[in-house]
Amino acid sequence: MADSNQKPTKNVFVTVGTTSFDDLIKTVCSENLIEVFRELGYSKILLQIGRGEYEPPVMKSDDFCVEYYRLKPSISEDVSSADLIISHAGAGSVLEAMGAKKPLIVVINDSLMGNHQVELAYQLYKDGHLYYGTCCELKNLLRTVDLRKLKPLEPGRPEKFGAFLDQVMGIS
């Protein structure tokens, strides 16, 4: 018998691209955070852990599940089926979430040298496209921010670059 009263699942997708970001994975899978996700009505967390060493415990209960994988040729399917994306500050991941017009929380990896990735997240945060913080701030962020206030990001214009190159090479 089909369960027509089943609530649609709210999914979180966590992505670290090709990097290793054990702190984020550990934070998301901690009891504290799982509790917060439950409170907020999420019932599934899918983690893309890249080259991280820490492998989160897989969990599958009636109302909540946690799964992970390392890499896929494309994360667009997982991005489009997510209701919230939590990502490292890598441009690829951020742009993928922005392109799919999904609410995004960017978590900064404190341990990276130079950490210039903060610049992009901070600029997009200033422009109202995402929220951002460190692993320690994630729990509070999740509880306090209003994801509906986020604005979609206008896509880039690669054709401008094509036209520019044509000009440089004397083709146009």
Next chain:
Amino acid sequence: MASSDSMSEYKIRELEQGITESKHTYTITKVPRSREVRQAWFTTVFTTLYAALYSFPVVFKSRPDLILCNGPGTCIPLCVAGFILRVLGVKRVQIVYVESMCRVETLSLSAKILYYFADHLLVQWPSLQHKYPRTRYIGRIV
């Protein structure tokens, strides 16, 4: 591309397969990375020189009209080789560097190195163009 980069190769092949004009030919050449993420700067000198051993012959042999590059230091030995060809009068190699969209307030080290010898250094945020007048901003590309 860097020898450790498998994703880019996959994406390129995917893109090229989608182009139906048969005139397009392409080759993929892999060179060692100049520096791995978080690698110490002291050892980077040696890995860059090692990468140059591979990169210089690639450029000298192919004598490109255009070197188009972005991001990490893997491109530096290739650009240096192109610059050498130009200085020696062998070929007028144009060097175009596209800075990552991640760079909003500061230029990457690669961009700083290439600042004076790339023909065009594109940035994707106007704040960077104001700070570094030799760069160009034509709007966000990606």
